[in-house]
Amino acid sequence: MNKITYGRQTISQDDIDEVVKALKSAAITQGEYVPAFENALKEYTGAKYAVAVSSGTAALHTVYAALGLKENDEIITCPNTFAATSNAALYLNAKPKFADINEENFLIDENKINKLITENTKIITPVHYAGLPCNMEEINRTAKSCNIKIVEDACHALGSSYNGSKIGNCIYSDGAVFSFHPVKHITTAEGGAVLTNDEEIYKKCLLFRSHGMEKVNFKHMPDSPTYHEMQFLGYNYRMTDIQAALGISQLKKIESFVKRRLEIADIYYNAFKGSSKIKMQKRYKDRLNSHHLFSVVFESNDLRDKVYYYLKENNIFTQIHYMPVNKHPYYENLGYNYKDTPLAYDFYRRELSLPVYPLLTDDEVYFVIEKINTVLKAL
Numbered sequence: 001m002n003k004i005t006y007g008r009q010t011i012s013q014d015d016i017d018e019v020v021k022a023l024k025s026a027a028i029t030q031g032e033y034v035p036a037f038e039n040a041l042k043e044y045t046g047a048k049y050a051v052a053v054s055s056g057t058a059a060l061h062t063v064y065a066a067l068g069l070k071e072n073d074e075i076i077t078c079p080n081t082f083a084a085t086s087n088a089a090l091y092l093n094a095k096p097k098f099a100d101i102n103e104e105n106f107l108i109d110e111n112k113i114n115k116l117i118t119e120n121t122k123i124i125t126p127v128h129y130a131g132l133p134c135n136m137e138e139i140n141r142t143a144k145s146c147n148i149k150i151v152e153d154a155c156h157a158l159g160s161s162y163n164g165s166k167i168g169n170c171i172y173s174d175g176a177v178f179s180f181h182p183v184k185h186i187t188t189a190e191g192g193a194v195l196t197n198d199e200e201i202y203k204k205c206l207l208f209r210s211h212g213m214e215k216v217n218f219k220h221m222p223d224s225p226t227y228h229e230m231q232f233l234g235y236n237y238r239m240t241d242i243q244a245a246l247g248i249s250q251l252k253k254i255e256s257f258v259k260r261r262l263e264i265a266d267i268y269y270n271a272f273k274g275s276s277k278i279k280m281q282k283r284y285k286d287r288l289n290s291h292h293l294f295s296v297v298f299e300s301n302d303l304r305d306k307v308y309y310y311l312k313e314n315n316i317f318t319q320i321h322y323m324p325v326n327k328h329p330y331y332e333n334l335g336y337n338y339k340d341t342p343l344a345y346d347f348y349r350r351e352l353s354l355p356v357y358p359l360l361t362d363d364e365v366y367f368v369i370e371k372i373n374t375v376l377k378a379l
């Protein structure tokens with residue numbers, strides 16, 4: 001059996017051809033491909049505006065900045081995420097706060113958000129962990145009643161839907177953020193995007209992505225047609241046209257990519273349903289989980305570790321998502337304590353993300369299941 005990892009990209013000849021075309025075009029950055037990719041993202045998600053950037057992390061930083069997040073402001077997110085979700089708030093000298101997770105769906109517990117809200121809370125960032133959308137209606141109700149903005153960390157959730165509409169359409173939020181890292185649903189190698197329906201947020205994101213420089217609406221009236229004017233401190237978070245060409249080609253295949261992920265998820269659900277040793281993420285009728293990850297929780301930390309090492313001996317490389325953000329030494333040094341969110345910590349000790357990606361064959365999925373069952377039966 002080949003080496004099996006928890007996730008990997010699907011690149012085919014048509015993707016390569018598109019990248020080669022972009023390389024041969026007049027502009028390999030700031031050309032036509034980035035706006036075309038943004039249009040394709042808008043069309044796919046249903047959002048009014050899209051801003052492609054250099055990574056999901058850059059997208060988070062960009063949208064937080066566009067929403068005016070600043071020193072002493074607070075955001076609320078959950079610890080079961082990649083550190084970038086809250087790091088991007090730290091970049092702006094704002095303070096992340098962590099609400100614990102729900103043990104059944106592994107997502108932020110919407111009922112634990114309220115008690116963290118203060119007069120400094122500016123943004124709630126629900127993370128659609130593994131691809132399962134959070135309870136956006138409830139989070140939206142909470143946020144709106146306190147005049148708080150919502151940014152969906154949808155880095156795991158391209159292709160997911162909530163109440164029948166695509167994640168990324170921002171019906172329940174002010175902005176949504178995607179990542180196009182190779183393990184995600186589509187890839188641009190590195191890359192990300194902000195989606196929003198708000199023109200003002202969109203314009204700020206465009207500026208933030210490119211040094212805060214205006215090419216129109218100057219404060220000082222210039223004579224030169226090539227005049228650029230910097231209005232605030234921005235970054236170079238631009239995506240290249242080479243990456244955008246790959247993104248356009250990949251996005252054309254998103255439905256088949258998601259379909260295959262769902263088939264694999266179904267095989268796992270059927271294999272482990274009823275098991276007292278393995279818990280799987282809850283499924284909802286009105287939420288489609290596009291399964292960036294297939295996350296399972298074992299009965300104990302010891303069992304999870306046994307499975308992890310046995311799979312590794314068999315050339316199957318799983319991963320653990322996530323060590324709670326508030327347990328990273330950097331966060332501990334800032335005064336955070338993982339014991340404040342005990343369910344996220346317990347989850348981390350027992351979780352394993354099983355292989356799921358479009359190129360994974362049925363035989364490989366059954367091989368993974370067989371190896372897990374071997375450990376379970378040996379108990």
Ligand SMILES: Cc1ncc(COP(=O)(O)O)c(C=O)c1O
Pocket residue numbers: 055056057058081082084085127153155156178179180181190191192
């Ligand atoms: C939930 C979540 N948020 C943010 C990011 C950051 O995305 P990127 O790696 O593209 O910077 C990731 C990437 O792994 C992620 O999983």
